[in-house]
Amino acid sequence: MVSLCKKIITPIARASITISTKPTIFTGHEVPFVPFSQLQKIKQLESQIISTLHDCTNLSQIKQTHAYIIRRCLHQSSYVIAKLVRMLSKTSVSMLPYGVSIFSQVRHPNAFLYTALIRGYTIDGMLEESVFVYNSMRRDGLTPVSFTFTALLSASASEKKVDLGRQLHCECVKLGGFEVDYFVDNVLINLYLKCGWLSSGRKVFDESPERDLISWTSLIDAYAKAGRMDSASEMFDRAPAKDMVLWTAMVTGFVQNAKPREALEYFEKMQISGVQTDEITLVGVINACAQLGAAKYANWVRDIAEKSSFSIAKDSHLGSAMIDMYSKCGCLEEAYEIFKNMHKKDVYSYSSMIIGLAYHGRANSAIELFEEMTKTDVGPNAVTFLGVLTACSHAGLVEEGKKFFEIMESTYGVTPCADHYNCMVDLFGRTGRLDEALDVITSMPMEPTAGIWGALLGSCRTFANPDIAEIAARHLFELEPVNIGNYILLADVYVKAERWEDSLKVRKLISEKGLRKTPAFSCVEGEKGVIHEFYAGNMTHPRSTEINEVLENLIERLKLNGYEPDLSSVLYDVNEEEKRRILMKHSEKLALAYALLIAEDGSAIRIVKNLRICVDCHLFMCGVSEISRRKIIVRDNMRFHHFEDGACSCRNFW
DNA sequence: CTAGGGTTAG
Numbered sequence: 001m002v003s004l005c006k007k008i009i010t011p012i013a014r015a016s017i018t019i020s021t022k023p024t025i026f027t028g029h030e031v032p033f034v035p036f037s038q039l040q041k042i043k044q045l046e047s048q049i050i051s052t053l054h055d056c057t058n059l060s061q062i063k064q065t066h067a068y069i070i071r072r073c074l075h076q077s078s079y080v081i082a083k084l085v086r087m088l089s090k091t092s093v094s095m096l097p098y099g100v101s102i103f104s105q106v107r108h109p110n111a112f113l114y115t116a117l118i119r120g121y122t123i124d125g126m127l128e129e130s131v132f133v134y135n136s137m138r139r140d141g142l143t144p145v146s147f148t149f150t151a152l153l154s155a156s157a158s159e160k161k162v163d164l165g166r167q168l169h170c171e172c173v174k175l176g177g178f179e180v181d182y183f184v185d186n187v188l189i190n191l192y193l194k195c196g197w198l199s200s201g202r203k204v205f206d207e208s209p210e211r212d213l214i215s216w217t218s219l220i221d222a223y224a225k226a227g228r229m230d231s232a233s234e235m236f237d238r239a240p241a242k243d244m245v246l247w248t249a250m251v252t253g254f255v256q257n258a259k260p261r262e263a264l265e266y267f268e269k270m271q272i273s274g275v276q277t278d279e280i281t282l283v284g285v286i287n288a289c290a291q292l293g294a295a296k297y298a299n300w301v302r303d304i305a306e307k308s309s310f311s312i313a314k315d316s317h318l319g320s321a322m323i324d325m326y327s328k329c330g331c332l333e334e335a336y337e338i339f340k341n342m343h344k345k346d347v348y349s350y351s352s353m354i355i356g357l358a359y360h361g362r363a364n365s366a367i368e369l370f371e372e373m374t375k376t377d378v379g380p381n382a383v384t385f386l387g388v389l390t391a392c393s394h395a396g397l398v399e400e401g402k403k404f405f406e407i408m409e410s411t412y413g414v415t416p417c418a419d420h421y422n423c424m425v426d427l428f429g430r431t432g433r434l435d436e437a438l439d440v441i442t443s444m445p446m447e448p449t450a451g452i453w454g455a456l457l458g459s460c461r462t463f464a465n466p467d468i469a470e471i472a473a474r475h476l477f478e479l480e481p482v483n484i485g486n487y488i489l490l491a492d493v494y495v496k497a498e499r500w501e502d503s504l505k506v507r508k509l510i511s512e513k514g515l516r517k518t519p520a521f522s523c524v525e526g527e528k529g530v531i532h533e534f535y536a537g538n539m540t541h542p543r544s545t546e547i548n549e550v551l552e553n554l555i556e557r558l559k560l561n562g563y564e565p566d567l568s569s570v571l572y573d574v575n576e577e578e579k580r581r582i583l584m585k586h587s588e589k590l591a592l593a594y595a596l597l598i599a600e601d602g603s604a605i606r607i608v609k610n611l612r613i614c615v616d617c618h619l620f621m622c623g624v625s626e627i628s629r630r631k632i633i634v635r636d637n638m639r640f641h642h643f644e645d646g647a648c649s650c651r652n653f654w
Numbered sequence: 655c656t657a658g659g660g661t662t663a664g
Contacts, residue, residue, distance in 0.1 A: 318661080387662080
């Protein structure tokens with residue numbers, strides 16, 4: 001290999017462009033002087049080779065054509081070689097060095113050939129190398145073409161190098177030796193949006209004379225990713241045309257902003273307007289269903305996938321999303337079925353499944369699956385270990401958890417991040433080892449997050465430890481001054497420790513700060529895929545009278561079994577009778593009663609709650625699962641609870 | 655002939 005290619009392959013320290021002072025305008029391609037008649041023949045041959053190259057689909061075909069090029073003495077033609085290099089960079093990553101070596105044999109590469117190489121590097125995400133080639137090209141006195149800039153700009157966008165991109169764009173405009181087409185504008189819009197410069201991107205978008213559908217989509221997607229769904233919807237309405245990708249961006253946008261109902265609404269509109277859907281659209285829809293936790297919806301999506309003959313078994317995105325959806329809908333068997341049938345299991349499918357098992361309290365299965373995974377060539381990543389550690393903490397497997405935490409870095413090279421420390425705090429905290437949980441926090445190498453202090457505070461409530469709770473609360477009130485949940489937890493700890501006055505003080509603090517409670521609600525699937533939402537204390541459901549009767553009846557029967565309402569779950573300063581009334585109208589109880597009203601024989605009841613299930617409701621569900629001889633599956637914001645024959649799968653580790 | 659939408663955790 002010639003020295004130039006070595007130079008190009010070696011990464012340079014910093015990507016920045018150097019501007020050569022006097023660019024020579026260079027057009028045409030390098031061929032030795034030949035009489036006109038022969039030139040005609042060469043041009044013919046060139047076009048013939050290019051069309052052959054165009055039809056190449058694999059490396060051996062390309063190599064054959066390369067041999068032909070050499071036989072016909074056209075290996076110095078930048079025109080032909082540019083196409084060859086381009087084809088190589090398109091073929092696969094490992095072919096780039098081959099392209100580089102061919103490039104370096106051309107004595108006078110022209111702008112097209114340089115650009116082909118630049119594109120080769122940008123496709124492989126080697127931005128610094130491509131900038132290096134760009135600089136070499138300028139040193140050779142060549143003028144870039146429009147496509148040189150679009151390649152470099154789009155690479156800067158995906159690497160989020162906004163400064164480099166702007167520098168390139170400035171040079172592109174300044175140079176102007178060619179027509180700067182609207183396409184450069186579009187790539188610039190994309191650069192700004194990808195780098196989070198929304199207003200700059202919008203400005204170029206507004207001023208650009210030719211905005212096409214792709215730019216509309218980029219803009220709308222950028223708004224969605226920034227959590228600005230109102231702006232996204234507004235632009236969506238204004239978009240002159242709407243294709244599959246644009247619709248999908250909206251569906252996915254709503255999902256990313258935790259608005260699954262709107263996502264499904266848009267999906268429906270999309271279908272009505274006759275736009276096709278593909279796997280990517282469906283992944284969005286699947287995630288919406290996962291958020292809803294509605295089992296009937298899960299089956300509905302699966303039907304769509306199967307009818308559209310999308311391959312759940314082959315597409316990792318689709319399969320993993322579906323595993324996640326089924327486990328979040330409480331259907332672990334279906335999730336496992338999908339997992340089992342996947343042809344090639346990757347880190348996503350394994351992790352989704354491990355996390356699913358963890359949330360359903362199946363710690364041993366999760367660990368087994370992890371061990372099975374380590375025997376394959378699929379390496380675990382940070383998320384996989386989150387799943388494994390979650391499994392341990394939700395099952396009280398302290399020693400196992402400690403072991404996994406140790407080996408994740410030493411054996412698998414995965415450096416623990418704050419979330420992993422969060423799991424460790426949980427692991428110790430849930431089993432009452434609060435001092436050790438606190439030790440984890442004080443010894444961790446990064447700043448503890450609010451979630452970590454929150455986990456500690458939650459454990460302090462379970463084990464009535466006001467001393468450590470106060471430490472956690474102090475940090476939490478600083479980190480999240482308006483999160484009412486933290487104040488409620490602390491007040492709760494004081495109640496458990498029978499320090500009524502302190503509890504009262506915290507509640508005063510809540511009202512002084514004017515914090516309002518997050519309304520608790522629970523959902524249950526009714527007939528025809530209608531999801532019924534129940535808010536705590538709200539009796540506006542059309543069948544409220546019946547719901548009330550069911551609840552009264554259940555309580556009577558449970559009392560015979562020794563159930564006594566756990567009044568400590570009610571923090572308000574009211575009399576016992578009122579506390580009983582409040583408890584009775586907890587959202588998950590209302591949802592349960594409604595579910596019992598409409599449930600078919602023998603079917604399991606699935607409830608999704610936005611907050612953590614309270615102690616009394618947990619007790620209540622246990623009892624109802626026994627007397628009604630029905631499985632009750634509750635998903636709260638922490639995990640799943642499977643109630644069966646009077647016991648819960650969480651074994652009180654929640 | 656270049657640019658837009660996707661998977662696991664919290």
